[in-house]
Amino acid sequence: MRPAANWIDSLPTDRLMAEMSLWSADLGRLEDEIKRVDALTDIYHIDVADGHFSPALLFFPDLVALCRKHTSKPLHVHLMATDDILEDQIRQFAEAGADLISIHAENADIDGGLKLIGDLGLVSGIVLQLQTAVADVGRYLDRIGMLTLLGTRIGVKGQGLDEQAEPRLREAADLIANKKSSNRVVLAADGGIREHTVPGLRLAGAETIVMGSLAFNAKDFNERMDWVHAQPVER
16 A cells, blocks of 8 residues: 555645654554544654664564555654664665655765665655754755654653744745745654644644644544644644
C-alpha cells in the first residue's frame, strides 16, 4: 500500500493537517491503532532515533514495514541519526516503505543525504532543532518537500512548547513564501503540541502538526480532529 506518486502536491491546503506520531500509539496494537486513526490521518510521523544523536532509541525498519502493510497514507520517517550511519539508515528506511525521509539540519552532510533520498525516489525533508537558525535552511528549500521545526528539545516526551517556536515558524513560513522554486514545501510543527498551543502554531504558519497524545489519547477522536481541521487558516 502506497500513496500516489504526487502525494506531496495533493495534500490539503485549506485546513490544518494532522501528522500522527506513531510513537504515541499503542505499539503492541499497532495495526489496530492505524485502523482507528487512518481515515483522519494526513501523514504518519515515525520517529527514528539511534540513542546517540537523540537520547531516545526509537523505531526500526521492520516496524516501518509493518506500518506500510496497513495504510496507503504517506509515511514520514524523522531520522535522528549520527553522520556515520546516516546513509545506511536512509537506505534501510527507504526499503522498509518510507515515502518521506527527513534528516537534520545539524547533520554534517545535508547535501549528500538529500541527494540520496531523492535518488531513492522519495520526498526529502529537513528538521531543525531549536538552536539552529531558520535562515540556515534557505538554500535547501528547492530540494525538499517538508520543513519541520521542533518546538521542544529533541527526543524527550512531555515538554512544554519553547517560546521561540512561534517566531521561528513565522520566519520559516516567510522563507517558504519567498522562495523562487515552484516545489511545494510543507511547514510542520513538532513537539509541544497541546490543545492550548495548536491555535498559535497554526496562526504562526504551521501547515501540519505532529500529533501524539493529543490524538491517540483523545476521549473522542473524531471530535478532536474536527477541532484541528477547524483551526483558522489565516496567519
